[in-house]
Amino acid sequence: MSEKQQDGPRLTFPHPPARPGERADFSSLDIPEAGALDVPPPEIDSIASRPYANGMIRVLNDAGEAVGPWADYVGQVSDEALLDGMRDMMRTRAIDTRMLNAQRQGKTSFYLQCTGEEAIGVGFQRQLQAGDMNFPTYRQQSLLVAAGYPLEALMGQIYSNDFDPLQGRQLPIMHSARDYGYFSVSGNLGTQYVQAVGWAMANALTRNGQIAAGWIGDGATASNDYHSGLLTASTYRPPVILNIVNNQWAISTYTGEALGGARTYASRARGYGIPALRVDGNDYLAVLGVAKWAVARVRAGHGPVAIEWFTYRVAAHSTSDDPSAYRPKDEARSWPLGDPIERLKTHLIARGAWSEERHAQTEAQITDEVRTVQKEVESHGTLVDPQPMSSASILKGVYAEMPPHLIRQRQDMGV
Amino acid sequence: MATEILMPALSPTMEEGTLAKWLVKEGDEVASGDILAEIETDKATMEFEAVDEGVVGKILVAEGTEGVKVNTPIAVLLEEGEDASAAEAASKPAETQEDEDGTKAATESASKPEAKAPAKAKSEKAKSEPDAGAIPEPDWPEGTELKSQTVRECLRDAMAEEMRRSEGVFLMGEEVAEYQGAYKISQGLLDEFGAKRVIDTPITEHGFAGIAVGAAFGGLNPIVEFMTFNFAMQAIDQIINSAAKTLYMSGGQMGCPIVFRGPNGAAARVGAQHSQDYAAWYAQIPGLKVAMPYSASDAKGLLKSAIRDPNPVIFLENEILYGKSFDVPVLDDYTVPFGKARIWREGGDVTIVSFGIGMTYALEAAGRLAEDGIEAEVIDLRTLRPLDYDTVIASVKKTNRCVTVEEGWPVSSIGNHLSATLMERAFDYLDAPVINCMGKDVPMPYAANLEKHALVTTDEVVEAVRQVTYR
Numbered sequence: 001m002s003e004k005q006q007d008g009p010r011l012t013f014p015h016p017p018a019r020p021g022e023r024a025d026f027s028s029l030d031i032p033e034a035g036a037l038d039v040p041p042p043e044i045d046s047i048a049s050r051p052y053a054n055g056m057i058r059v060l061n062d063a064g065e066a067v068g069p070w071a072d073y074v075g076q077v078s079d080e081a082l083l084d085g086m087r088d089m090m091r092t093r094a095i096d097t098r099m100l101n102a103q104r105q106g107k108t109s110f111y112l113q114c115t116g117e118e119a120i121g122v123g124f125q126r127q128l129q130a131g132d133m134n135f136p137t138y139r140q141q142s143l144l145v146a147a148g149y150p151l152e153a154l155m156g157q158i159y160s161n162d163f164d165p166l167q168g169r170q171l172p173i174m175h176s177a178r179d180y181g182y183f184s185v186s187g188n189l190g191t192q193y194v195q196a197v198g199w200a201m202a203n204a205l206t207r208n209g210q211i212a213a214g215w216i217g218d219g220a221t222a223s224n225d226y227h228s229g230l231l232t233a234s235t236y237r238p239p240v241i242l243n244i245v246n247n248q249w250a251i252s253t254y255t256g257e258a259l260g261g262a263r264t265y266a267s268r269a270r271g272y273g274i275p276a277l278r279v280d281g282n283d284y285l286a287v288l289g290v291a292k293w294a295v296a297r298v299r300a301g302h303g304p305v306a307i308e309w310f311t312y313r314v315a316a317h318s319t320s321d322d323p324s325a326y327r328p329k330d331e332a333r334s335w336p337l338g339d340p341i342e343r344l345k346t347h348l349i350a351r352g353a354w355s356e357e358r359h360a361q362t363e364a365q366i367t368d369e370v371r372t373v374q375k376e377v378e379s380h381g382t383l384v385d386p387q388p389m390s391s392a393s394i395l396k397g398v399y400a401e402m403p404p405h406l407i408r409q410r411q412d413m414g415v
Numbered sequence: 416m417a418t419e420i421l422m423p424a425l426s427p428t429m430e431e432g433t434l435a436k437w438l439v440k441e442g443d444e445v446a447s448g449d450i451l452a453e454i455e456t457d458k459a460t461m462e463f464e465a466v467d468e469g470v471v472g473k474i475l476v477a478e479g480t481e482g483v484k485v486n487t488p489i490a491v492l493l494e495e496g497e498d499a500s501a502a503e504a505a506s507k508p509a510e511t512q513e514d515e516d517g518t519k520a521a522t523e524s525a526s527k528p529e530a531k532a533p534a535k536a537k538s539e540k541a542k543s544e545p546d547a548g549a550i551p552e553p554d555w556p557e558g559t560e561l562k563s564q565t566v567r568e569c570l571r572d573a574m575a576e577e578m579r580r581s582e583g584v585f586l587m588g589e590e591v592a593e594y595q596g597a598y599k600i601s602q603g604l605l606d607e608f609g610a611k612r613v614i615d616t617p618i619t620e621h622g623f624a625g626i627a628v629g630a631a632f633g634g635l636n637p638i639v640e641f642m643t644f645n646f647a648m649q650a651i652d653q654i655i656n657s658a659a660k661t662l663y664m665s666g667g668q669m670g671c672p673i674v675f676r677g678p679n680g681a682a683a684r685v686g687a688q689h690s691q692d693y694a695a696w697y698a699q700i701p702g703l704k705v706a707m708p709y710s711a712s713d714a715k716g717l718l719k720s721a722i723r724d725p726n727p728v729i730f731l732e733n734e735i736l737y738g739k740s741f742d743v744p745v746l747d748d749y750t751v752p753f754g755k756a757r758i759w760r761e762g763g764d765v766t767i768v769s770f771g772i773g774m775t776y777a778l779e780a781a782g783r784l785a786e787d788g789i790e791a792e793v794i795d796l797r798t799l800r801p802l803d804y805d806t807v808i809a810s811v812k813k814t815n816r817c818v819t820v821e822e823g824w825p826v827s828s829i830g831n832h833l834s835a836t837l838m839e840r841a842f843d844y845l846d847a848p849v850i851n852c853m854g855k856d857v858p859m860p861y862a863a864n865l866e867k868h869a870l871v872t873t874d875e876v877v878e879a880v881r882q883v884t885y886r
Contacts (some may be wrong), residue, residue, distance in 0.1 A: 167667035176665035184665035188656045194622055195657065198637075205585070205611065205635065212629075224649075228622025232551020235617060236626075267821070386563075397667040398701050400725035401752075403801055 020324060024334035029337050034283075035057040035068020040275075042297040049275035056278050056310060064346030066285050074289040078153035079353035084147075084257035085126065085284055085346075086303030086348065089118040089341050090363060092142045094370045095151070096315070099158055101182040102374070103319045107382035108158050110172045114139045116282065116314035116332065117247060119340035124213070124243070124286030127295045128181060131210040133199055135183045135192035138173050139245070140215055147180040151373040160389070161381035165395065167414040168389035190216060190225030195244070197229050200238035200304075211239040211298050219250020221265060222258045230306070237303035242269065243292045244280065244306065247313035252326035269306030281309035282337040284344045310337065391415045419488040425454060425461050427736055428683050428884040432456040433481045434489060443471045451490070452478070457567065457599045469494050533577030554712065554751055555716030555744040562745055566708075567737040569715035570600050570676075574638060576748070577722040578608050580696035581636060584722055587623055588677075597642045598678060598737055616729060624650030624675070628658050632675040636722060641677035644693050644731060650675075653768065659702030674721045675678040676730035679707070680772060680822050681859055681870060683735070690859035692823035694771065695832075697729040698799040704753055705800040707731040709774035711741035714795055724753070733772045754801035758810070762790030765880050766810040768833060769820035770796040773871065776852070777820045789884060797827060807833060808841050815846040816883040820876055825853040847883035852876050 017025040021352075024316075032055050040052060059070045066074075098114040103111040106154070120144025128134075134143050144154060156163020158172045168178055176184035186192050196214030203210045216226055221244060233240055244265045248255045262268045266276035279290045287309070294305045314332040316323050328334075348354030381387030392415040395406045423433065433455040439445055445465045452463045472493035475482055483489065564572075577583045585608075590597045592615040605613040614621035620641060627637040641647045647654065654675060657846045662670040681690035697705045704726050708714040714732070721728040743749075759774070760781050769777040774795050781791040792810050796802060811817050817837060819830035830851030837849055855869045 130703030135629075148460050164666075165668075166664065169666060170664045174664065176668055178665070178668040184661050184669050186657060186661075188652055191625065191652060191657050194653075195629030195632060196623030198626030198631075199628075199633040201626060202630040202635045205630075206583075212633075224619075224621045225625060228619045228625055231617055231619065232622050397663040397665075399704075400662065400670055400672075405801070 003026050013255060014085065014259075016254035016256070018328050018331065020326065020328060022328055024328040024331040026051055026334055027335050029336060032056050034057065034061040034280075035071065038069040038108055039073045039289075039293065040277075041291065042298075042300060043302045044275050046270045046273050049268075049270060049277065052275075052277040053270050053308075054263055054278070056280055057286050057290055058280040058283055059289060060280075060343050060347055062282045064343065064350045064380060066347065068411065069155050070286060070289045074285055077285075079287065079348070081126075081350065082112075082344065085119075085122050085288070085351070085360060086096060086341070086344050086354075087227060088122040088142070088146045089284070089344070092118045092145045093120065093341065094363075094366050095133065095141070095145070095154065095351050098370055098374055099155070100315075100319065102158070102378075102382070106335045106384050107378065108160075110319055111138070111158065112318045113315035114142055116335070116339060117192065117245060117309075117311050118133040118142045118204045119284040119287050119344070120243075120245060120309045120311065122279045123284050124291040125181075126288060127288055127291040128213070129210070130293075131181070131208065132213070133183055133196075133210070134213045134215065135196035135199070135246070136185055136215045137189070138185050138187070138219055139183075139217065141173065141175070144175055144177060144180060144182050147177075147182065149177055149182070150176075150179045151370065152377055153177070155374055155377040156380070158220075159377060159380070159382050161377070161387055162389065163377050163380055166387075169393070169397070177358070189220035190223035190229075193225045193229040194232060196237070196242070197238060197240050197304075200233075200240035201236055203402040204238045209299070211241065211295065213241040213243060214315050215243045215245065217250060218246040218248070218255045218265060219258050220269075230274060233304040234273040238255065239298040239301065240304045241305060242274065242306040244269070245311060246308050246310045247311050249317070249323070249327065251317040251321055252323075264308055264406075266306060266308040269308075274304050274306050274307065276306040278310055280337055281311035282335075282340040284340055285347070289299045292355075312337070314339075379414050417475055418467065418469070418492050420451065420465075420490040421493055422476075422485050422487045422489050423463050424485040425456055425459065428602045428738075429456050429482045429485060430738065431482050434476050434478055434483050434836045435460065437478045438462075439476060440473050441471050441474055443833060445469060445492070446470060457602075464584055467492060473779060501771075531861045554716065554757065555746060555749065560745040561742040563739050563740045564711050564715075564743040566711045566714045566732070566740055567600055567602075567729050567859060569711040569743060570718055570732065570737075570763060571602055571604070572842055573715045573718035573722070574601070575604060577619075578604070578612060584636045584638065585612040585614065586638045587616050587627055589616055589618055589623075589642050591615060591640050592676060592700065592858065596640065596756065598734060600640070600737070620649040621653060624653040625657075626651050627673055628671055629673045631658070631727075632661070632669050636672050636674075638674045638676060638722060641675065643689055643734075644677055644679040645658070645689050645691055647675065647677070647693075654697075654703075654727070654729070655700055659700050669726045670725055672725045674718070674724075674728045674730055676718070676721075677732060678734040678737070678839075679731035680733050681735075681854075681866070682733075683782070684861060687858035688863045692731075692771075692854065693729075693822065694731060694799055694821065695823050696801070696826050697731070698829060698832075699827075700800075703726065703800060704728045704798065705731065706798045707771040708797060709736065709769075709771055709795050711739070712743045712749070713751055713757070713795070715743060716749050717753070717797065719748075719750045720753055723750075731771060736772055744850065751797065753798045754808040755802055756799065756803035757795045757797055758792065758806070760791065760793040762792040763814055764790045765792060765816040765818060765884055766807065766814045767818050767876065767880065768794045768796060769808055769822060769832075770799065770829070771822070773820040773822055776871055776873045776876050780820075780880065781874040783873070783877055784880055787886075789880060789886060791880060796829075804840070808837065811837055811841050812844045815844055816880075817845070817849045818852060818876060818879045819849065819852070819881060820852045820871060822854050822871055828853055847885070850879040850883055852879050 125146035174185040193214040196212040200212035266278040269276040312335040435453040469492040472491040476489040658671045680692040834849040
């Protein structure tokens with residue numbers, strides 16, 4: 001190569017800190033101290049939100065103590081309320097573990113875990129009210145668990161048997177539960193982000209007092225929908241919370257591919273004129289605090305807010321994925337923000353509200369509860385032991401009312 | 416030498432306009448590029464510049480005149496040194512040039528612009544609909560009062576009536592509010608309903624289709640205007656994967672009552688990326704309903720039905736049809752049901768099936784064929800999903816021959832689908848293979864003569880009918 005060419009423009013190709021066989025390395029991450037940021041006024045604008053978008057809101061320090069202004073902001077939470085959150089996180093993880101195993105045994109075709117990200121959905125859902133609507137990705141099952149969605153329905157959907165509220169029409173994990181504030185999951189990434197903005201516009205136009213929450217992963221922020229969602233939210237200012245779950249990996253695609261030259265995903269949202277915060281997503285108290293603040297802001301009519309939840313996808317992308325092909329096997333163990341369940345446990349023990357024994361006991365109880373429901377649901381059919389859905393279900397819900405040609409098809413099928 | 420200044424065409428589809436304002440007066444010197452007048456069309460107001468330099472000899476059409484046909488002389492430009500008599504000569508028909516008192520005639524002509532100005536568009540029965548008496552099953556009771564309205568007016572009226580009827584109905588899209596619509600379909604809606612219900616959007620079809628889908632999920636009834644359906648390609652994921660499928664995927668929990676509407680198909684000389692007919696694309700999708708009206712009354716009645724429908728509806732309009740006038744019933748609440756074809760003309764020799772602008776060729780062809788003693792039955796499908804198979808099949812059982820007409824491409828077309836359906840359900844009644852008259856299998860070229868070749872023509876329909884009738 002000539003000297004001239006070497007001086008010319010050069011492309012960059014983002015690469016992760018470590019590949020398989022190398023040592024996991026997160027040393028380049030700038031992780032601020034817990035308690036470093038204050039609580040902004042609810043009407044904050046995008047310009048003033050700069051420190052929150054570039055920094056990171058954290059409450060629990062390494063010793064498990066809740067510190068700083070955000071600790072005060074969520075301070076009144078009772079031990080029992082925190083334990084409810086703990087149990088929902090443990091329940092989510094138990095379901096993930098058992099559903100993964102069920103897929104490995106051929107009982108279902110597909111599953112997606114959210115291991116390491118449980119705090120985000122569980123903490124966020126706690127701050128919503130009836131009628132508020134999440135537009136989740138396929139990795140937000142923690143929202144559903146925290147909303148009290150029956151385990152029978154949740155697992156029935158995975159097994160696509162007669163416990164399935166969606167009557168066998170949708171891929172496993174693509175739940176849909178209107179009454180639990182969980183919009184139908186779209187397998188096409190991102191579509192629901194801009195729909196959340198539209199739903200929130202409908203909320204504002206009808207003045208029903210409800211809000212919407214869009215969810216997107218770091219990888220899908222590269223999609224059109226993310227950008228149109230931020231733009232339209234910024235233009236019309238409806239009551240919507242735009243969540244970005246940055247779990248560092250989009251299947252094998254390193255987060256730097258979607259981040260480009262931006263400092264954080266939150267800072268990119270600021271560029272659209274939306275105030276944004278970045279949060280330690282593995283810190284249950286930080287999640288509770290920021291979700292409370294964000295819900296209050298948008299419900300009061302101060303306009304949209306974007307939140308980057310900083311976390312790490314511990315499990316494979318899905319049951320079709322093998323992460324050992326693209327990242328160090330032990331990378332999750334090196335994640336500097338730890339495990340959300342472990343961190344809350346440490347905090348509760350430090351508070352005197354919990355103990356290792358009670359934790360182990362609860363874990364056993366939850367496993368037992370999940371296993372019992374699983375057995376019951378599996379008795380109604382799995383892929384190994386299929387019990388067909390009613391064939392009539394195939395023709396339902398194509399249109400609001402069944403058109404004549406589908407009625408004829410149903411008659412032809414004899415159902 | 417004096418030259419006539421002609422009424423300019425501001426777009427390839429413009430046929431007439433309003434001479435809103437003269438910015439020069441007789442006797443003014445003008446240079447090339449000077450603004451002579453403001454011309455208004457139903458789409459826009461534009462300034463009209465002088466091409467040559469000279470002196471304005473005479474103004475032939477007074478300002479404020481409506482319905483001035485393109486290419487009508489509107490003024491006379493004199494070269495330096497010429498006097499008004501030259502203007503007279505240029506503006507008068509040949510036989511009056513011998514008039515001795517030329518100056519007087521010129522004055523009269525200038526002072527009576529209405530003498531030369533064309534009649535107002537509304538009083539003109541321009542290209543009015545074919546013989547309505549031939550409609551065997553009218554959509555309105557006999558004796559109903561009718562008035563002549565354009566497709567454009569009917570679309571606006573349909574939206575306005577439904578917006579008055581239900582608070583949840585609102586319109587969004589590019590240029591729909593302040594600009595009154597890129598094709599002036601939303602004229603007056605902003606004034607009546609305000610910015611909350613007539614919403615200008617950023618230029619992102621994907622984005623505003625997405626928020627509208629979200630608002631429909633949230634219980635409102637959005638009408639999304641695409642400036643053309645070609646631009647809706649950007650929003651196709653929202654339309655197909657979300658709007659059409661979510662009711663099904665959610666086990667019936669979340670439906671999407673929404674209308675996507677806008678011009679579809681070829682206009683005139685807008686090239687490959689602005690001329691596509693999407694009828695067959697959308698008609699393929701379970702979960703969507705698809706309407707493609709031809710007449711003004713159908714545009715109104717079907718759009719009102721579409722807005723009330725709890726399902727997502729694709730409403731395919733046509734830029735060339737916007738300005739066409741038809742008889743429209745004067746009724747408080749006129750709706751047309753989906754899935755019911757309209758027989759425009761009865762006949763026993765051949766069935767011609769079409770929809771949207773294809774009806775123009777179908778009806779023209781039927782008229783010409785009748786002169787040769789071939790009586791065609793002409794069916795307008797009106798909606799493509801649901802599609803009124805029964806009316807088509809009943810007709811083919813009577814005529815034993817069928818020709819389909821549409822502007823879209825030949826592969827996997829509506830015509831192909833009808834051919835297959837007739838083979839399945841009326842095979843024994845067919846005396847000839849069904850012929851699909853289609854657009855050519857090429858992207859739309861720009862040049863006028865090439866574009867003409869690419870589109871389906873009346874000649875092709877006539878020829879197809881001769882083939883299937885062996886005449």
